[in-house]
Amino acid sequence: MPKSSSLRRWLAAAVAGGALLAGAVQAQAKPPECIAPAKPGGGYDLTCRLAANGLQEAKLIDEPMLVTYMPGGIGAVAYNHVTGVRNDDPNLIVAASTGAALNLALKKFGAKQSVDDVRWLGALGVDYGAVVVRNDAPWQNLDELMQALKKNPSSVVIGAGGTVGSQDWMKAALMAKSANIDPRKLRYVSFEGGGEALAALLGEHIQVFTGDLAELKPQLDSGEVRILAALAEERQAGPYADIPTAKEQGYDVEWPIWRGYYMGPKVSDEAYQAWVERLRELSQTESFAKLREGRGLFPMSKFGDDFDQYVKKQVASFSQLAKEVGLTQ
């Protein structure tokens, strides 16, 4: 008997110790916190770090910002958490992107969750979709590729880092739709993230990669790939000046990938406005511009109501698109 009773004693002590620790943490004043709705190291992690590092360097927060990871359900777990559990926390922001808006439109965050359930705070940067081929590909411009697809939609193997219904697939589907091609006839291959898809492009396993503009800079510099079109409103500056938009080439497709944040639905107007101002001020500092560029993001400044309406409009248009390309009824 001595063994099992001492075992119980130890376990009890451990549990009590754990509870005390948790209590001590609870009792402290709360530092600002950013939830990255993913595992460490992904795009959401970097979105949180963008705010955390930027705000600290610009001295817009007194204490360092905590970055918490909440993976699960491509962001659904965090969304449910903030609409349900910590819905009034004035110190909590959550990283989001165009992907979150798409998932809301596709009802992947749960049938009951809608874009109106949180307070959209603002976006600090944006990247744009890009249609990429190897430098030895037969197509010199977007039109040549689209003509080939029109002739036979399944003659070209397109790949990217997401499943059917993901952002990367939407880029390909919208391209197809703009040329009156049925997106379901495309030969689309999904990989685990953009890196693997890029490897498949370089290894000649796929012919076209629908990726993101800024993340392709290293391969663009080395001349291994050719970007046929940027899915942006207008041409970008600097190293991207020579890349035409899809629109210029007669295919009206845009795919901005914004990086921004939202807060709980019951956060006071006062706390919400304070965060809006903080982010707005941050976006105007010079040190932040450097940080943003390093993260491979183009400038985007939409905050407060402006951003709130932008996201809601985007979700509405995604819902419409999803119906048109046959993802939802």
Place this chain on the structure above:
Amino acid sequence: MFDFLIQGFGVALTPLNLGLAFLGALLGTLFGALPGIGPINGIAILMPLAYTLGLPAESSLILLAGIYTGSEYGGRMSSILLNVPGDAGAVMTTLDGHPLAKKGLAGPALGLSAVSSFIGATVAILGLTLFAPLLAIVAVKFGPAEFFALMIFAFASMSAMMGKDPLKTLIGAVLGVLISTVGVDSGTGVLRFTFDMPELYDGIDFVVMIIGLFAVSEILLMLEHAFRHDQDGEMAPIGRVMVKMSEVLYCKWAILRSSVIGFVIGVLPGTGASVASAVAYTTEKRISDHDNSFGTGNMRGLAAPEAANNASAAGSFVPMLTLGIPGSGTTAILLGALMLYNINPGPMMFREQPMVVGGLIASLYIGNVMLLLLNLPLAGVFARVLQVPRWLLVPSVAILAFVGVYQLHSDLMAIYLMLAIGVFGYLLRKFGFSLAPVVLGFVLGGLMEENLRRALSISGGDLAILWQSGLSIGLWIAAAAVAFIPLFAGRLKAKFLPARSA
């Protein structure tokens, strides 16, 4: 040609960077030794710290790379001492490492695995220095069809592990494959077996799986013994502490073979230490297990996976530094860390950032020597951990793992899932199943399914794509060989050996 390396040693040998390499090695060993932290999380935790401290790019990369390679060293400790893998690459280390500890050879086991880790890493860093650009070109030739053939080969070599009870090994592997299907389907985005729980959309996390399967089931077994008042867990005797030269020499070919296997698999994007150590272990069992002692504490069975997981860590830097494509989950995070510094790793990095690339490679050499010097004496110290009674040791480690997992998920669901998997693991062990095939089925099954479906979407459903390239044909032949030759080998031996002796 090797200017960058000479420059790199200049960078890595400054006092600050030497200190950081040591700190990284030490922290990495600790992160690896604690189940539930592992290299990915260790780096994610320290990345912001390195950035906030204002370290220059090469210094913070040296620190983070030290953590990565260090944790491949550390992962073996709890595998050997507790039968709980410290990280993904250390699952196979439990198979022979823990039986050795039970025999009172914990010290030599830790020492031998440190030496084989060192050799594995050295072979791979040499490979990285000499052949990186060349290998990168070959690595991208490895497409979905070739990955599928590689997974077939890995499953075929698992038949080597079947040992006493082939049916149970097979069932275990199939259970693992089934568990890997939970979550968003990687091709179509359809939800599979998620029961409307968003927590399951991303599938079951590897760490949750290992901690549940190994650590929780271990505690349940101990509880059962405690309540039945068994005299279980007699403390393992602490025998001699140092590994003998003759033991290292006994394993020399096993170590070298596994180093090469580990390096090659590490170079391929998308496969990491877990696949590398599994293939190395099963291959080694095929080649050198003449008396069927693998799994009961064979030194070679311990040396092989340890050499392979360290070699694969260094190998995964090849696609990262030459193509800007991560070779493993951990290098994916290192890529993110570099982006914070305005450095985009990619084809131009060797030319544009020779200081960073050279400093990193030089620090891998230095860190590797430090790790050996750190880990050899520590073997004796850590072996004494076994003097702590198991009923205290295992729950303490499990509590640390729980805290680690909760920290990463911020969600109780992950803990419940871990407990449920623990009960499942307990039942499996009561019914005499080995846990390693379940974990391998889980890891390999997911990769196999994804790549099969990718290959078929590329070919438009034509199965012929699976054996169109020379690489995949070679892998199919190898798979057939490991699966069928042993069946005939026995008969052939019986036929020819007497003739020869006559």
